[in-house]
Amino acid sequence: MLAARVHPGKNVFSLEDIPVPEIGPGEVLVKVNAVGLSRGLISVWLFTDMIKLLPATLGHEIAGVVAATGAGVTRFTAGDRVHVYAPLGCLTPECAPCAAGNESACPSFAMIGYALFQPAGLPGYERYHDGGMAEFVRVPEANLDRLADGVSFAAGCKLATAAISWKAVSVARSSAPGGTLLVTGASGANGSLAVACGRLAGFDRVVAVAAHRASLAPLGRMFPDVTMIATEELDTGWEKKGHLTQALREAVGGVDAIVDFMPIGPAVAAQCVPVLNRGGRAVLMAGNPSLVELSYLDIMTRNLSVSGCPHATRSDVRRTAQLVADGELGVDQFITHRFGLPDVQQAMNTIMLRNGSPALVVLDVAANGTGSGAQPANTERGLTMANTDAAGVVTAPSGAADQQDRNKAIVRRFVEEIINGGDLGAVVDEIFHHEYLEGNYPLDGHSGPEVVRTWVPYLRWVYPDVRHEILDLVAEGDTVMCRSIQTGTPRGFFEGKSKAVPDDQREQRRMEINMLRLKEGKICEHWGPFSRRLDDHVEGEGLGAGMAQAHEAWSAAQAGPAEDTAAENTAAETPATDTPATEAKPEGEPGMNTPQEVFDDMISTLTANPDRTEGLTATYQYTVHGEHGGMWTLAIDDGKAELQPGTADAPDVKINIDEADLLGMARGEFTGTEAFMTGKLRVEGNPVLGMQLGRILG
Numbered sequence: 001m002l003a004a005r006v007h008p009g010k011n012v013f014s015l016e017d018i019p020v021p022e023i024g025p026g027e028v029l030v031k032v033n034a035v036g037l038s039r040g041l042i043s044v045w046l047f048t049d050m051i052k053l054l055p056a057t058l059g060h061e062i063a064g065v066v067a068a069t070g071a072g073v074t075r076f077t078a079g080d081r082v083h084v085y086a087p088l089g090c091l092t093p094e095c096a097p098c099a100a101g102n103e104s105a106c107p108s109f110a111m112i113g114y115a116l117f118q119p120a121g122l123p124g125y126e127r128y129h130d131g132g133m134a135e136f137v138r139v140p141e142a143n144l145d146r147l148a149d150g151v152s153f154a155a156g157c158k159l160a161t162a163a164i165s166w167k168a169v170s171v172a173r174s175s176a177p178g179g180t181l182l183v184t185g186a187s188g189a190n191g192s193l194a195v196a197c198g199r200l201a202g203f204d205r206v207v208a209v210a211a212h213r214a215s216l217a218p219l220g221r222m223f224p225d226v227t228m229i230a231t232e233e234l235d236t237g238w239e240k241k242g243h244l245t246q247a248l249r250e251a252v253g254g255v256d257a258i259v260d261f262m263p264i265g266p267a268v269a270a271q272c273v274p275v276l277n278r279g280g281r282a283v284l285m286a287g288n289p290s291l292v293e294l295s296y297l298d299i300m301t302r303n304l305s306v307s308g309c310p311h312a313t314r315s316d317v318r319r320t321a322q323l324v325a326d327g328e329l330g331v332d333q334f335i336t337h338r339f340g341l342p343d344v345q346q347a348m349n350t351i352m353l354r355n356g357s358p359a360l361v362v363l364d365v366a367a368n369g370t371g372s373g374a375q376p377a378n379t380e381r382g383l384t385m386a387n388t389d390a391a392g393v394v395t396a397p398s399g400a401a402d403q404q405d406r407n408k409a410i411v412r413r414f415v416e417e418i419i420n421g422g423d424l425g426a427v428v429d430e431i432f433h434h435e436y437l438e439g440n441y442p443l444d445g446h447s448g449p450e451v452v453r454t455w456v457p458y459l460r461w462v463y464p465d466v467r468h469e470i471l472d473l474v475a476e477g478d479t480v481m482c483r484s485i486q487t488g489t490p491r492g493f494f495e496g497k498s499k500a501v502p503d504d505q506r507e508q509r510r511m512e513i514n515m516l517r518l519k520e521g522k523i524c525e526h527w528g529p530f531s532r533r534l535d536d537h538v539e540g541e542g543l544g545a546g547m548a549q550a551h552e553a554w555s556a557a558q559a560g561p562a563e564d565t566a567a568e569n570t571a572a573e574t575p576a577t578d579t580p581a582t583e584a585k586p587e588g589e590p591g592m593n594t595p596q597e598v599f600d601d602m603i604s605t606l607t608a609n610p611d612r613t614e615g616l617t618a619t620y621q622y623t624v625h626g627e628h629g630g631m632w633t634l635a636i637d638d639g640k641a642e643l644q645p646g647t648a649d650a651p652d653v654k655i656n657i658d659e660a661d662l663l664g665m666a667r668g669e670f671t672g673t674e675a676f677m678t679g680k681l682r683v684e685g686n687p688v689l690g691m692q693l694g695r696i697l698g
């Protein structure tokens with residue numbers, strides 16, 4: 001049977017032909033019709049170690065038809081339509097959580113096709129870790145429920161997701177009927193389902209908050225009476241100025257309940273809770289890692305409740321299934337994307353990039369084998385992405401126009417459409433060569449445009465708001481150098497070392513230099529980024545503290561006496577990635593006061609470290625301007641380095657620098673990268689080879 005498998009160390013799905021699982025007593029073989037794919041599952045796979053047994057077939061949101069039953073199965077026969085309840089517990093009579101259908105609280109909690117959450121759950125997980133991204137799946141009879149005839153398989157596989165929204169709204173419901181429900185993160189899967197559940201749960205009025213107006217639009221068409229607030233329309237700095245609180249008060253006065261599905265940042269939750277009416281309740285659902293500041297006195301004196309609600313129970317799922325079967329809650333309308341099983345990688349990229357505002361994403365397994373790509377599931381999908389107009393602005397010159405200008409235009413499209421805009425569609429195949437090699441991410445020999453579809457989603461996941469502003473594009477031969485400033489806020493829980501940094505100080509600015517080589521009008525090689533933080537926190541233990549400590553150690557070594565062994569050791573331990581080895585000499589050492597002496601030192605460093613130049617063959621011609629200036633040629637040939645006075649016949653790289661700057665660099669006043677970025681050091685020719693020289697000298 002066809003299955004989408006995941007393997008250790010790989011971050012892409014692998015389509016494989018594997019045997020149909022065998023079933024034993026009490027087990028049911030389900031022919032999968034639809035399986036859900038969600039951000040949560042992908043994140044657990046890529047960023048945690050909770051998927052203990054690999055390779056595995058993922059997929060915990062499953063609906064299909066019973067194909068065969070094992071001995072002792074009494075509730076189902078072949079042909080029954082079913083949906084899978086994925087949580088596995090110990091199921092012993094004395095386990096209170098299991099008896100209550102709340103397996104997530106059981107000490108043996110695991111999930112079919114998902115992960116092992118409690119070590120004691122290993123035996124069950126071993127048997128059922130293969131999930132629904134395959135033509136068949138093996139499931140215990142106890143984990144199946146019948147799917148009502150009128151409910152689609154696609155909706156059926158998402159019943160557990162809908163149940164989480166229903167559960168959250170139910171928990172937020174106070175005893176009095178009526179009132180106003182506020183849903184945040186309302187454009188996402190759970191948020192939009194929670195909006196739909198609001199009226200069902202007895203609220204008179206629903207307010208929806210999301211980041212973008214465009215992503216709220218489909219919800220607005222489904223529920224015209226819902227009040228909607230897009231935080232992008234608030235004044236700049238709203239996160240710190242309480243503007244969301246103000247906007248909510250102006251729009252609805254107060255609210256009686258909040259269901260929070262906003263996954264990032266403290267501002268939304270912090271500004272919604274003050275809008276709660278006396279006795280109101282906020283239910284936090286989004287797995288948001290932020291520290292949220294709330295007023296103690298406000299919670300106490302106005303009798304507010306703030307609670308969590310991590311999982312839906314079996315009875316929540318059954319109650320939700322009934323609402324769907326009765327036609328009260330429509331799940332199909334929130335399915336934004338459907339893919340065949342062979343297109344699972346495309347489905348994953350769509351989710352990670354939020355391409356077309358994905359809410360619920362479903363793989364139609366029964367319709368697989370065509371590889372036909374994404375099927376528009378809902379006419380509301382495909383909302384305008386931030387940079388769509390950039391594609392129109394940047395058009396490559398045509399005809400006899402300079403190839404280098406065309407190459408630069410291609411690199412600009414890569415930055416603006418793919419990195420900034422997140423477009424992983426046809427543009428990737430259009431501008432990336434089939435031999436494309438990514439120098440930055442080791443991907444087990446993967447090459448070609450698909451690699452872009454792997455690492456770009458990763459970058460955009462780590463920095464959900466990532467943005468590159470291009471400062472320079474320099475082209476020479478078939479190479480383009482791009483200097484840009486990257487801004488972005490890394491996910492708090494992702495950078496384990498930076499937990500001490502407050503959320504509002506997390507945004508990073510970074511100067512980057514990336515090198516791209518083009519072939520046949522497409523990008524075939526990428527090296528970089530060579531980067532430097534522009535906003536280091538030099539105090540405390542936050543981001544950049546490591547660099548601050550390195551600078552401190554370096555200064556101490558510089559200040560100390562040359563014969564001070566301890567200081568020398570400190571200098572030797574200082575990370576020297578930014579610092580050419582020629583600088584790791586105390587100031588005033590003989591032989592560092594003229595360009596000739598700097599070059600002599602450089603050649604002795606390279607001769608002493610032949611491994612640095614292994615595999616590199618290039619000729620560098622230096623022109624030094626000044627009193628002791630002149631021209632030198634550095635020839636590197638796979639482990640050997642030679643210096644000659646004068647010019648070279650055909651240098652790969654020409655380097656121009658003033659004598660004072662060369663000496664300043666040698667004295668460690670600034671790095672080669674800084675010299676390059678500030679124009680002190682000018683490079684002509686192949687910029688990749690230029691950067692490689694910087695690296696081997698560093």
Ligand SMILES: [Zn+2]
Pocket residue numbers: 089090091092095097098103106107108
């Ligand atoms: Zn249990």
